[in-house]
Structure formats: structure tokens, C-alpha cells
Amino acid sequence: MTRGGFRWQLVMVSFMAVNAIVQIAFRWNQAWGAFLYLMLAMLIICAVFTAYLLYVRHYDGHFWDEEEARRQDWDRRGRQL
Numbered sequence: 001m002t003r004g005g006f007r008w009q010l011v012m013v014s015f016m017a018v019n020a021i022v023q024i025a026f027r028w029n030q031a032w033g034a035f036l037y038l039m040l041a042m043l044i045i046c047a048v049f050t051a052y053l054l055y056v057r058h059y060d061g062h063f064w065d066e067e068e069a070r071r072q073d074w075d076r077r078g079r080q081l
Contacts, residue, residue: 001056003064010053017046 001009020043027036 001060003067006053006057006060010050013046013049013053017043017050020046 020039023039024036024043030036
């Protein structure tokens, strides 16, 4: 997974989690129907996927650092020409 892909997925999961929290918060006084249970399930899935993204960040971070170092080396060489 690239750094850009990680950021995009993290933003989308955050958006989905905030949406689920808002939906639950606005309908808190209503009876718990299928929709609220679906939002609760989405919130749990978002938490699990965020944990997975943090796992990926932990184990792929050195690849991202190497890619950034190659990019900086390429930029440095280009400026020397």
C-alpha cells in the first residue's frame, strides 16, 4: 500500500465513522431499529479497519521511508544537472 492510498483510506474510514456517530447521535431517543444497528455495525467495522490501517502503517512505514529517500535522491540529482 502506498502512502497516498493509506491516507485516502484513512480519510474515507474517518468520514464513515463520523457519519455513523452523527446518525446514532441524532436518533438516540428513537427506538433502536435496523438502521441504528446498521450504523453501530458500521462504526465497529470502521474501528476494525482503522486498526488494520495502523497495522499496515507500522509494517509498511520503512518501505514508505525508502521511497521518500529515493525521491529525495532523485530530486537532488536533478538539481545537480
